[in-house]
Amino acid sequence: MGLSRRTFNALAGTTALGLALGGSGALTCAYAAQTVPTGPPPGTPGADGRGHTIGFDHYSLVVDGRRLVVWSGEMHPFRLPSPSLWRDVLQKMRAHGYNTVSIYVSWNYHSPAPGHYDFTGIRDLDLFLRMASETGLYVILRPGPYINAEIDGGGFPGWLTATEGRARTADPAYLSHVDEWLTRVNAIVARHLYTKGGGTVLLYQIENEYDAYVTDPAGRDYMAHLYRKVRADGIDVPLFHNDKGRNGYWVPGSFDTGGETGRWLYGFDGYPSPTLAPPDWGHFGAGGVKGGATASPRTPGFVPEFGGGWFDPWGGAWFDGKGYAESRRLRDAAYERRFYLTNLANGITLHSVYMTFGGTSWGWLPAPVVYTSYDYGAAIDEGRQPTAKLIPMHQLGHLLRHIPDFAKLDRAPDVEANAAADGLKAYHLTNPDTGAHVYVLRNDGDVPVASGLPLHGAGLPVPVAVPAQDARLLAAGIRLGRRKLRYSNAQPMLALTAGRQEIAVLTGRSGEETVTALECASEPTVTVLEGEAEQSYADGLLRVEAQLDGMTRVLVSGGGTSTPLLLLLADDETSVRLWPHDTPSGPVLVYGPALLRTAAVDGPSVGLTGDTIEAADLEVWGPRGIHELTWNERELKAHATSSGSLRAAQPLAGAGAVALPALTNGWLRKTENPESAPAFDDSSWTPAEKTTTHSTTPVPAGQPVLFADDYSFHYGDVWYRGRFTDATGAESVSLAYSTGTQGLLMAWLDGRPLGTHRMPVPDNKTVRKGSWADTAVFSVPEELRTDEPHVLSVLVRRMQHDQDGKTQDTHKVARGLTAVTFTGAAPQVSWRLQGEAAPDPVRGPQNNGGLYGERNGWHLPGYGDGGWEAVQLPRADRRQGVTWYRTSFRLAVDAGTDASVGLVLDDDPARAYRVQIFLNGWNMGQYINDVGPQHTFVLPNGILHTRGANTLALAVLSDGTTPSGPSDVRLTLLGAAAGGVPVAPVASPGRST
Numbered sequence: 001m002g003l004s005r006r007t008f009n010a011l012a013g014t015t016a017l018g019l020a021l022g023g024s025g026a027l028t029c030a031y032a033a034q035t036v037p038t039g040p041p042p043g044t045p046g047a048d049g050r051g052h053t054i055g056f057d058h059y060s061l062v063v064d065g066r067r068l069v070v071w072s073g074e075m076h077p078f079r080l081p082s083p084s085l086w087r088d089v090l091q092k093m094r095a096h097g098y099n100t101v102s103i104y105v106s107w108n109y110h111s112p113a114p115g116h117y118d119f120t121g122i123r124d125l126d127l128f129l130r131m132a133s134e135t136g137l138y139v140i141l142r143p144g145p146y147i148n149a150e151i152d153g154g155g156f157p158g159w160l161t162a163t164e165g166r167a168r169t170a171d172p173a174y175l176s177h178v179d180e181w182l183t184r185v186n187a188i189v190a191r192h193l194y195t196k197g198g199g200t201v202l203l204y205q206i207e208n209e210y211d212a213y214v215t216d217p218a219g220r221d222y223m224a225h226l227y228r229k230v231r232a233d234g235i236d237v238p239l240f241h242n243d244k245g246r247n248g249y250w251v252p253g254s255f256d257t258g259g260e261t262g263r264w265l266y267g268f269d270g271y272p273s274p275t276l277a278p279p280d281w282g283h284f285g286a287g288g289v290k291g292g293a294t295a296s297p298r299t300p301g302f303v304p305e306f307g308g309g310w311f312d313p314w315g316g317a318w319f320d321g322k323g324y325a326e327s328r329r330l331r332d333a334a335y336e337r338r339f340y341l342t343n344l345a346n347g348i349t350l351h352s353v354y355m356t357f358g359g360t361s362w363g364w365l366p367a368p369v370v371y372t373s374y375d376y377g378a379a380i381d382e383g384r385q386p387t388a389k390l391i392p393m394h395q396l397g398h399l400l401r402h403i404p405d406f407a408k409l410d411r412a413p414d415v416e417a418n419a420a421a422d423g424l425k426a427y428h429l430t431n432p433d434t435g436a437h438v439y440v441l442r443n444d445g446d447v448p449v450a451s452g453l454p455l456h457g458a459g460l461p462v463p464v465a466v467p468a469q470d471a472r473l474l475a476a477g478i479r480l481g482r483r484k485l486r487y488s489n490a491q492p493m494l495a496l497t498a499g500r501q502e503i504a505v506l507t508g509r510s511g512e513e514t515v516t517a518l519e520c521a522s523e524p525t526v527t528v529l530e531g532e533a534e535q536s537y538a539d540g541l542l543r544v545e546a547q548l549d550g551m552t553r554v555l556v557s558g559g560g561t562s563t564p565l566l567l568l569l570a571d572d573e574t575s576v577r578l579w580p581h582d583t584p585s586g587p588v589l590v591y592g593p594a595l596l597r598t599a600a601v602d603g604p605s606v607g608l609t610g611d612t613i614e615a616a617d618l619e620v621w622g623p624r625g626i627h628e629l630t631w632n633e634r635e636l637k638a639h640a641t642s643s644g645s646l647r648a649a650q651p652l653a654g655a656g657a658v659a660l661p662a663l664t665n666g667w668l669r670k671t672e673n674p675e676s677a678p679a680f681d682d683s684s685w686t687p688a689e690k691t692t693t694h695s696t697t698p699v700p701a702g703q704p705v706l707f708a709d710d711y712s713f714h715y716g717d718v719w720y721r722g723r724f725t726d727a728t729g730a731e732s733v734s735l736a737y738s739t740g741t742q743g744l745l746m747a748w749l750d751g752r753p754l755g756t757h758r759m760p761v762p763d764n765k766t767v768r769k770g771s772w773a774d775t776a777v778f779s780v781p782e783e784l785r786t787d788e789p790h791v792l793s794v795l796v797r798r799m800q801h802d803q804d805g806k807t808q809d810t811h812k813v814a815r816g817l818t819a820v821t822f823t824g825a826a827p828q829v830s831w832r833l834q835g836e837a838a839p840d841p842v843r844g845p846q847n848n849g850g851l852y853g854e855r856n857g858w859h860l861p862g863y864g865d866g867g868w869e870a871v872q873l874p875r876a877d878r879r880q881g882v883t884w885y886r887t888s889f890r891l892a893v894d895a896g897t898d899a900s901v902g903l904v905l906d907d908d909p910a911r912a913y914r915v916q917i918f919l920n921g922w923n924m925g926q927y928i929n930d931v932g933p934q935h936t937f938v939l940p941n942g943i944l945h946t947r948g949a950n951t952l953a954l955a956v957l958s959d960g961t962t963p964s965g966p967s968d969v970r971l972t973l974l975g976a977a978a979g980g981v982p983v984a985p986v987a988s989p990g991r992s993t
């Protein structure tokens, strides 16, 4: 492998923090381009206890001396609060061709208070990393400290909003907190590094789209500090940062890495408009592009985030109220082909799609800019259901895993002359080691294009067709096992050896005419085993022509090669029923079911696990001698086929029916907000006595600090009670307050409702630009303008802290009341406030705000609701304040069925109320009836007991201007499969009183 010729940019010296490297000798390094020939990629990674090297040259990563194309997708463990289901998503990713999962780790999710960190239960990062390695996926780890991610404060803990120091700079006060966080995360990550064989952590990101102080010492020192800190914590995999675009920010050498070179990658994110032509990033870019691949010529093309959907704001303005279905439609499978193939053509060999599974911003996790669902329009939807967007990911992922030529491509002479005239954009690349040619053909127009293209080695132009707004990849001169594919106008998906034969899969849209030309020294024997195909042989070339329709099977034997080749021509829908899986005994290829999770070979026996939705045939190709088959641990009768496979005698059963109870009965109701009554005892509340703050919001002259964060109330609702002795002459009271978008304030004077004020939403299209501060002005009822003690009670629904994308400490903008003034009088008001109680030790700091019911466990299972009023839905109450509804229901889903269940709320959209949904005490999100667009809330199994009892509690906040629901509340089935993963119940401690 020419180790001696590596450019071994060894680590020079140690840093002030003391650079610690593992003793395995598994250093990362940069390679000279010529020293790594194209060969098979590294095998499926796992925690194998062995040392591994992770290096790179400008083509690709080089892992253990072999080229690796990273085909990654993003998911957030914190957006799926049921650890068992992490495995479900990871297995779906692996099965559909991803080799890597990219995750953020969100500081605020793990730290309820300074010095307090929680990595247990739903926060068990160690468990996640173990599952990733058991699934055979590499991990790209992104712990911030700032992550953005449409999460509260961009991932900064609530408590950080009340600390000194400019965040995201080298400010020492900020860095001291950062170091505490990184120490805790890195202690876990260090156990899972691929370099040490402890796990599969391959790459590690510091900061996130950091573009504020790029040329400023405060920024450079910050990045240098993060780099050295992470190294000092024993993280020895390559580090990188994700530039917000192709700006060339934070390329190697742009900050002090303590003398280390060759262990820092440049990455840039891309979220191009799906309605414009995909941009070239640098490899193919026009001269003068300062960023992109050209910004960092010695590192491989790396896109740590490429748009795989997009998020949706409250009100659904960006998708015209159609929600994530529209997000998914705008970035559909054809978008993926057009944009991701363009990325490959541009030399991107580390490619991560943000998001692949978006999940749920449950509780108070969402940043103000998004609602509860973070489905994102991703390839796997919020209910964990695979979508049609997995088709291109599956085809390309398996291609990159199985056919090595794509890891090292140079630009080759244009074939434009023949293509452009027909409206095709054609990228032509070649692998300098193997001589393979690769073509990416893209049709940006609105009509399908059929053209003739001079594929390398084809002689005459080969007919190619690209549908409107679509793209495809073609290859010429790649190896399919021992044979060579001269060319094909179908897209290759994989080639593998299964026992005595080789198998190659080529794909395309259903109905397309394909021609596939294989080099054969002599005339082979060709048998069409299934479907229809024409074949001809001349001049050492076998041509197979077939129209794509399901699966066409053509067996090629002889022809100068002793091992037969089974050619499978599969249309798109069929291709995602073909599941290659590596086992220690060799590859297997499974055909039929809706998902293959695991495959194991033990002598003659193949054990498979996976899912079916409909009844499905099961067929498997694998190592020699296999003749026994199990599916989800059940033995199946199986027989050998003429295709060289083993086929189950009976089809696998599909998912059975899932019955969900109606939620029409058993509702109990209780109103709350005793805080609005003058006699309420607030002596245990926190007096608002501070006069200074670290918030960016100025403290109004002559007033105390009222900002909730300054009194350690960071999440959800906050109550204020102000006492004053004289209201003589008071005409009105002005309550200035600050929330995220869709926040509101309601006030009572001496128990009398003054009204509700909603934070104005200036313009839905520019929803992110609002400052989210406004003033509610209420007139003081004449009869209360008296010279006696008064109590002003105010409830503020905060909608979380802003993100800090521009490094302006915007997470420190005040939340809650900011100033209170009267007209006609100037009473001295003494304030006390109360937000959330101590964080739920299991559900965490973002589960609850400061409503009376939340502080007293009304949301919890087992709460003594015996004295509550029995009611029927729908409701139409008119009341300013908080009303709770509780019911319980039982589910009895079959043990072998993975049912994904959602809760639907629906009502007349004119009704002004909102609901926090608590399932078994877990805050599953917020429904705003008159804002939307979300009506369906995913209830993750584990929190949802699919075989047993569940408690549902709804905390309804209504402003009294309209009748208020809840009205229609029901369960809905989001998908069901026979199979699934074992689901452990998520701890849901209740209330014994």
Ligand code: IPT
Residues within 6 Å of the ligand: 147, 148, 149, 150, 208, 209, 244, 269, 271, 305, 310, 311, 354
């Ligand atoms: C990029 C962030 O890195 C990521 O955290 C997330 O916020 C994503 O965008 C949008 O969902 S920021 C970039 C689009 C400016």
